[in-house]
Amino acid sequence: MNKTPDNNPSRPSLPPPAADAAEAAMEEALGAHGSAADRGARLLKPSGRRGGIPAEPHSPLALDSPPIAHPVFHCKDVNMFYGAKQALKNITLDVAPRQVLAMIGPSGCGKSTFLRCLNRMNDTIPNTRTTGTITLDGQDIFAPEVDVAQLRARIGMVFQKPNPFPKSIFENVAYGPRIHGMTRSRAELDEIVCSSLTRAGLWDEVKDRLNAPGTGLSGGQQQRLCIARTIAVQPEVILMDEPCSALDPVATARVEDLIDELRAQYAIVIVTHSMQQAARVSQRTAYFHLGELIEIGETDRIFTNPRHRLTEDYITGRFG
Numbered sequence: 001m002n003k004t005p006d007n008n009p010s011r012p013s014l015p016p017p018a019a020d021a022a023e024a025a026m027e028e029a030l031g032a033h034g035s036a037a038d039r040g041a042r043l044l045k046p047s048g049r050r051g052g053i054p055a056e057p058h059s060p061l062a063l064d065s066p067p068i069a070h071p072v073f074h075c076k077d078v079n080m081f082y083g084a085k086q087a088l089k090n091i092t093l094d095v096a097p098r099q100v101l102a103m104i105g106p107s108g109c110g111k112s113t114f115l116r117c118l119n120r121m122n123d124t125i126p127n128t129r130t131t132g133t134i135t136l137d138g139q140d141i142f143a144p145e146v147d148v149a150q151l152r153a154r155i156g157m158v159f160q161k162p163n164p165f166p167k168s169i170f171e172n173v174a175y176g177p178r179i180h181g182m183t184r185s186r187a188e189l190d191e192i193v194c195s196s197l198t199r200a201g202l203w204d205e206v207k208d209r210l211n212a213p214g215t216g217l218s219g220g221q222q223q224r225l226c227i228a229r230t231i232a233v234q235p236e237v238i239l240m241d242e243p244c245s246a247l248d249p250v251a252t253a254r255v256e257d258l259i260d261e262l263r264a265q266y267a268i269v270i271v272t273h274s275m276q277q278a279a280r281v282s283q284r285t286a287y288f289h290l291g292e293l294i295e296i297g298e299t300d301r302i303f304t305n306p307r308h309r310l311t312e313d314y315i316t317g318r319f320g
């Protein structure tokens with residue numbers, strides 16, 4: 001199953017625009033960070049102990065049981081620093097194929113930072129450092145021979161704020177397949193655009209106005225357009241950072257239904273501040289606290305029988 005950047009004929013070589021697009025998206029994502037996250041981090045205090053539920057960091061509860069057999073991502077002892085400030089501490093977790101992993105935890109606990117480790121987007125932030133091991137399909141993503149633009153093409157990313165390109169609906173979806181040289185004819189490109197929009201549940205709403213600007217759609221439609229754009233390049237994994245936080249409940253429900261359909265094909269890692277959403281869309285949940293992975297396991301189990309006091313406090317609303 002191991003794939004190297006060189007053995008995938010559908011994506012021979014990636015021109016600079018892919019990196020530019022990733023960086024533009026990155027800047028967009030950075031807008032989500034700021035003083036609120038900092039305030040959240042400062043306000044949080046681990047609560048006291050209570051019978052039976054240990055509160056030690058690096059607890060074995062943070063380890064999967066049973067282990068994931070053929071993980072898409074395998075992360076071991078991942079540490080990440082913004083300058084001198086450590087944002088992630090010894091994160092060890094696996095991402096399973098064809099499953100949704102939800103990452104929950106108080107604001108500022110490192111969820112977005114961890115997500116950005118997975119596609120090396122933190123590399124675009126000056127003065128950052130990541131240590132530890134992350135493999136994608138068994139391949140070390142930090143290995144010197146890895147082409148970062150090519151790596152990011154294998155990992156789709158959907159952000160908090162829908163960020164369609166300032167182009168037509170058609171071009172938003174066609175852009176990736178075109179720059180990755182995935183199609184030989186206009187008919188093939190049309191087919192990818194149509195099938196991606198259909199799978200994203202947007203085709204019927206936009207088929208008569210494919211040349212209209214993507215930015216003219218409603219927020220929920222824009223987010224589904226961004227998902228269509230992501231799946232058009234056939235990624236192996238989709239990362240989503242609070243993809244519904246700017247959407248109304250109806251649009252949120254549509255995107256959640258879509259996530260549920262997409263998991264038949266993709267590994268999905270979703271950051272969400274909504275525990276209800278984590279419970280609805282994910283099969284496994286990871287709880288982060290102050291840069292540490294406190295607990296990970298089957299979503300049903302995490303929400304009904306958390307093993308760690310900090311997880312319990314969070315899901316019962318005692319803090320966060």
Ligand SMILES: Nc1ncnc2c1ncn2[C@@H]1O[C@H](COP(=O)(O)OP(=O)(O)O)[C@@H](O)[C@H]1O
Nearest residue numbers: 033037038041082087107108109110111112113
């Ligand atoms: N670009 C950045 N530069 C410096 N510190 C950052 C940056 N992005 C995030 N941080 C800090 O790293 C910690 C984790 O942030 P983040 O991953 O955004 O948390 P979450 O997504 O869980 O809210 C926070 O203390 C935050 O202030």
Ligand SMILES: [Mg+2]
Nearest residue numbers: 111112113271
């Ligand atoms: Mg975040």
